[in-house]
Every structure is written in structure tokens, then in C-alpha cells.
Amino acid sequence: MTRVLVVAVDGPAAAGKGTLARRLSERLGLRRLDSGAIYRAAAARLLESGGDPADEARAAAAARALAPRDLERDGLRDRRIERAASELAAHPAVRAALLAFQRDYAATPPGAVIDGRDIGTVVCPEADVKLYVTASPEARARRRRDELLARGDAADLAAVAAEIAERDRRDTERACSPLRRAADAVPLDTTALDADETFRAALDIVRERLNAAGKATIQTPASARGPEGFRLAPVRGPGEISSGSHGERRRRFRGIDLETE
Numbered sequence: 001m002t003r004v005l006v007v008a009v010d011g012p013a014a015a016g017k018g019t020l021a022r023r024l025s026e027r028l029g030l031r032r033l034d035s036g037a038i039y040r041a042a043a044a045r046l047l048e049s050g051g052d053p054a055d056e057a058r059a060a061a062a063a064r065a066l067a068p069r070d071l072e073r074d075g076l077r078d079r080r081i082e083r084a085a086s087e088l089a090a091h092p093a094v095r096a097a098l099l100a101f102q103r104d105y106a107a108t109p110p111g112a113v114i115d116g117r118d119i120g121t122v123v124c125p126e127a128d129v130k131l132y133v134t135a136s137p138e139a140r141a142r143r144r145r146d147e148l149l150a151r152g153d154a155a156d157l158a159a160v161a162a163e164i165a166e167r168d169r170r171d172t173e174r175a176c177s178p179l180r181r182a183a184d185a186v187p188l189d190t191t192a193l194d195a196d197e198t199f200r201a202a203l204d205i206v207r208e209r210l211n212a213a214g215k216a217t218i219q220t221p222a223s224a225r226g227p228e229g230f231r232l233a234p235v236r237g238p239g240e241i242s243s244g245s246h247g248e249r250r251r252r253f254r255g256i257d258l259e260t261e
């Protein structure tokens with residue numbers, strides 16, 4: 001059986017998960033799935049057909065009818081769709097309809113970085129690395145407001161903060177797969193970090209977790225590290241440890257080479 005590497009990135013809205021997941025996936029040579037986009041796409045389909053996100057049967061039908069091209073729809077980040085996604089995501093039948101797709105995605109080599117709310121707890125409880133990304137409500141509201149302004153949306157900070165608080169409440173209080181930190185997820189508070197600092201901190205956590213799993217045991221000299229620490233690049237061939245092309249020893253985890261920048 002081909003083994004894969006899975007990194008779960010969970011946390012509340014506007015904590016910086018999306019940017020982090022994209023950068024991690026690029027660096028690790030893994031695929032990336034924005035699981036929120038699946039819920040948003042289901043919500044977009046539902047609203048388009050005149051459905052109500054409170055109607056579980058219709059919401060589940062919209063989720064079952066999802067096709068990959070739905071994830072590329074325009075307007076998935078609209079606030080109306082965001083709100084509907086959070087509402088529709090509370091239905092067990094909707095979550096059940098979307099589970100197999102997410103698990104298949106994670107199981108496809110070489111593996112994936114998946115961000116969402118329940119990746120480390122429900123979708124991929126066996127993920128190799130779990131990050132729980134948070135930031136203060138104020139920092140998250142400011143970031144979301146700036147994002148909205150940057151794309152030309154009128155955005156009042158108090159209104160954005162209220163919307164985020166409402167989504168937090170729905171995402172954490174729903175009975176089915178609520179947002180919560182998995183016991184083995186590493187918390188990463190990004191309140192005082194910019195995107196680069198968040199990425200570097202996350203890469204350090206990935207490296208530590210893989211080391212702790214005992215799969216990658218050779219430490220590369222600190223002097224050889226670049227500003228972002230380790231680069232994880234896919235390599236061919238089995239085995240945990242091998243000699244690099246210049247004779248140096250390399251750290252390897254499931255076919256992914258942990259080497260310096």
C-alpha cells in the first residue's frame with residue numbers, strides 16, 4: 001500500500017489557515033484541499049436552486065450533487081454564501097455526504113494538506129501532523145475586513161466582527177463534528193504573527209512532529225538551515241534514511257525528503 005503524508009490544519013474563521021495550508025502544501029509537495037470551499041460550494045448550489053440552508057434534506061441533496069467544478073465557482077467567498085455554508089454545515093446528512101470525498105482526497109498519494117474545522121478530529125484522525133490555528137477575535141476581524149476591502153467590498157469592522165462571532169458560535173456549538181482542537185493537535189496562535197512567521201512556525205511544528213514520530217532521525221546541522229528551516233521535497237524511492245547526491249545524510253519521511261533550504 002502506498003503511504004501518504006497528511007497535514008490537518010483546523011481552526012476558526014479568518015485565523016490564517018488558508019494561506020498557511022497553501023504554502024505548506026507547496027513546500028511539502030503535497031496536494032491541498034480547502035474543505036471550507038466544499039461547504040461553500042454546496043451552499044452556493046443550494047441557494048442557486050432557491051433552497052434554504054435550514055432544510056437538511058435539500059442541503060444534503062445539494063452536497064451529494066457536488067461536482068469538482070463546483071469548487072471553482074465564482075463568488076464562493078461572498079458573505080451570503082459564507083453564512084449559508086456555516087448553517088448548512090451543521091447538518092449531519094450534509095457532513096456525511098462530504099466525508100468520503102475528503103477522505104479519498106487525503107488518501108491519494110502523495111497526501112495532502114487539508115484545512116477546515118474537523119479534519120484532525122473526524123475526517124483524518126490519523127493525520128501525521130495536526131495544527132490548530134487560532135488568533136484573537138479582534139485580529140481575525142481585522143484580517144477579514146482588510147481582505148474584504150482589498151477586493152472592493154464595503155466592510156465595517158464591527159459588522160465583520162459580529163459575523164465572525166456568529167460563525168464561531170455556529171461552528172463550535174453544532175452537535176455534529178463541531179470545531180474543536182484534537183487532543184494531539186499542536187496549537188498555533190497567529191495573533192502576533194504575519195503570514196511568513198506563521199509559515200515558519202508551522203514548518204517547525206511539522207518537522208518536530210515527524211521527528212517525534214521517529215521516522216526522521218538525522219538532524220541537519222543548524223548552520224546549513226535557511227531562514228525557513230527545513231524544506232520538504234518529494235523524492236523517489238523507499239526507505240527512511242539515505243545518502244544525498246553530495247554524500248550528506250538525509251532525513252526522510254514516507255518518501256518525502258526533509259532537507260535544508
Ligand code: DC
Nearest residue numbers: 035036037039085086089116117118
Ligand atoms: O473555512 P471556511 O470559512 O471557508 O468555511 C466555511 C464554513 O464551512 C464554515 O463556517 C463551517 C464550514 N466548514 C465545516 O463545517 N467544516 C470544515 N471542515 C470546513 C468548513
